[in-house]
Amino acid sequence: MEKIIINGGRTLQGNVRVEGAKNAVLPILAAALLASEGVNVIRDVPNLSDVRTINEVLKSLNAKITHDPEKGEVIVDSRGRLADEAQFEFVRKMRASILVMGPLLARNGFARIALPGGCAIGSRPIDQHLKGFEAMGAEISFGHGHVEAKVDGRLKGAKIYLDFPSVGATENIMTAAALAEGTTIIENAAKEPEIVDLANFINEMGGKVVGAGTDNIRIEGVQTMYASIHHIIPDRIEAGTFMVAAAITGGDVTIDNAVPEHSTALISKLTEMGVEITPLDEGIRVTAKHPLKAVDLKTMPHPGFPTDMQSQMMALMLTATGIGVLTETVFENRFMHVEEFRRMNADVKIEGRSVIVSGPSKIQGAEVAATDLRAAASLILAGLVAEGVTRVTELIHLDRGYVDFDKKLKALGADITRVSTEQEVTESQLV
Numbered sequence: 001m002e003k004i005i006i007n008g009g010r011t012l013q014g015n016v017r018v019e020g021a022k023n024a025v026l027p028i029l030a031a032a033l034l035a036s037e038g039v040n041v042i043r044d045v046p047n048l049s050d051v052r053t054i055n056e057v058l059k060s061l062n063a064k065i066t067h068d069p070e071k072g073e074v075i076v077d078s079r080g081r082l083a084d085e086a087q088f089e090f091v092r093k094m095r096a097s098i099l100v101m102g103p104l105l106a107r108n109g110f111a112r113i114a115l116p117g118g119c120a121i122g123s124r125p126i127d128q129h130l131k132g133f134e135a136m137g138a139e140i141s142f143g144h145g146h147v148e149a150k151v152d153g154r155l156k157g158a159k160i161y162l163d164f165p166s167v168g169a170t171e172n173i174m175t176a177a178a179l180a181e182g183t184t185i186i187e188n189a190a191k192e193p194e195i196v197d198l199a200n201f202i203n204e205m206g207g208k209v210v211g212a213g214t215d216n217i218r219i220e221g222v223q224t225m226y227a228s229i230h231h232i233i234p235d236r237i238e239a240g241t242f243m244v245a246a247a248i249t250g251g252d253v254t255i256d257n258a259v260p261e262h263s264t265a266l267i268s269k270l271t272e273m274g275v276e277i278t279p280l281d282e283g284i285r286v287t288a289k290h291p292l293k294a295v296d297l298k299t300m301p302h303p304g305f306p307t308d309m310q311s312q313m314m315a316l317m318l319t320a321t322g323i324g325v326l327t328e329t330v331f332e333n334r335f336m337h338v339e340e341f342r343r344m345n346a347d348v349k350i351e352g353r354s355v356i357v358s359g360p361s362k363i364q365g366a367e368v369a370a371t372d373l374r375a376a377a378s379l380i381l382a383g384l385v386a387e388g389v390t391r392v393t394e395l396i397h398l399d400r401g402y403v404d405f406d407k408k409l410k411a412l413g414a415d416i417t418r419v420s421t422e423q424e425v426t427e428s429q430l431v
């Protein structure tokens with residue numbers, strides 16, 4: 001087992017570069033299955049455990065995968081007949097495995113996937129994905145922990161209204177519709193930048209998607225899709241996490257490769273708190289001096305404040321002056337980090353779907369455990385300003401979504417190391 005050890009109190013300075021977006025690369029690698037001609041080359045792929053998992057899923061479906069982590073490139077050859085089923089061992093590891101369902105159903109007329117179930121942040125049903133497939137003529141059935149979708153011949157274009165602008169449902173319906181007969185319209189679609197990246201990729205493969213980035217997406221189905229070369233957009237959540245790292249330490253950090261237009265809600269909240277943000281041509285500069293001012297915020301679908309930045313902002317709010325209320329509207333159980341913050345002496349209280357933060361707290365280093373991906377990042381952020389030593393365990397969550405997080409923070413001046421538990425014991429025996 002590994003842990004990250006942080007000695008709090010260093011101010012961060014310098015440049016850091018963000019990777020390609022996890023939440024863009026996963027649906028795009030799944031969508032690569034749509035191409036029955038040629039070989040897809042996906043570039044700016046971050047070397048994350050989630051990427052390695054989706055590659056395993058694709059391989060289990062008979063796609064040939066060549067992953068060069070150094071180059072940040074994955075080549076997907078999905079020309080042969082694809083298998084019909086994504087197995088539980090992968091879906092259990094990573095919910096995004098469900099995103100192969102749309103492409104499989106479109107290519108094979110049949111898809112069988114282990115039901116993903118809930119996770120630490122909520123129950124996360126897939127009813128909106130299935131409602132979309134059903135509207136396109138698929139028959140859905142459940143049994144033995146699996147969901148099956150099948151259709152005679154091709155899927156048929158349909159008008160689908162999503163009850164909630166679900167990111168995954170929008171993506172799965174877009175990929176299914178890309179090879180359907182006729183036109184599909186998704187109303188109340190998700191508008192995240194990752195949806196636009198996926199639509200661009202589908203279009204590069206010969207698809208016909210318009211309106212991505214708005215709440216009305218129109219997909220005209222085509223008969224065949226041809227592989228292409230695609231560059232993944234930069235990760236706005238990794239960028240946001242480094243923006244908070246700069247702000248929480250009162251530092252001066254330039255985040256290279258970040259796209260300011262993808263982070264407008266975060267930028268305006270940080271600005272409200274007193275953080276100085278300068279959008280650059282290819283990046284964002286963040287400078288901050290404490291005290292910062294507490295603010296209220298509510299997570300919402302894009303372009304609202306992203307739920308994936310809620311816990312990091314909570315870490316920052318611990319250091320701000322005044323009372324702030326953070327309300328989570330996207331997931332029903334995304335406050336597991338609150339108890340861990342409390343172990344670090346934070347004054348935080350859960351009230352229904354909100355957390356009341358009374359700051360500034362005198363944050364103290366402690367041994368804390370990550371409960372999910374963003375919780376992992378936020379505990380490390382709190383550790384950067386805690387008095388004394390913070391040890392963060394359960395790094396399996398962190399590795400799903402951050403490449404070399406500790407090394408990047410160290411290069412900015414943080415006193416941070418990643419060790420195996422055995423290594424730590426040996427080192428402490430030497431003292």
Ligand SMILES: CC(=O)N[C@H]1[C@@H](OP(=O)(O)OP(=O)(O)OC[C@H]2O[C@@H](n3ccc(=O)[nH]c3=O)[C@H](O)[C@@H]2O)O[C@H](CO)[C@@H](O)[C@@H]1O
Nearest residue numbers: 023096124125126127128129166167168169307308330331
């Ligand atoms: C791999 C990926 O891109 N993950 C992101 C994606 O997850 P994901 O695609 O799973 O998120 P969704 O937008 O689908 O989910 C948002 C909400 O809708 C609910 N819901 C969703 C689908 C459905 O059929 N029925 C239903 O009730 C979910 O339980 C949740 O409460 O968007 C989330 C919301 O921005 C982000 O936090 C995740 O990082």
Ligand SMILES: C=C(OP(=O)(O)O)C(=O)O
Nearest residue numbers: 023095096308373374401
């Ligand atoms: C919740 C997240 O991802 P996933 O949907 O893959 O669990 C996230 O990236 O914060």
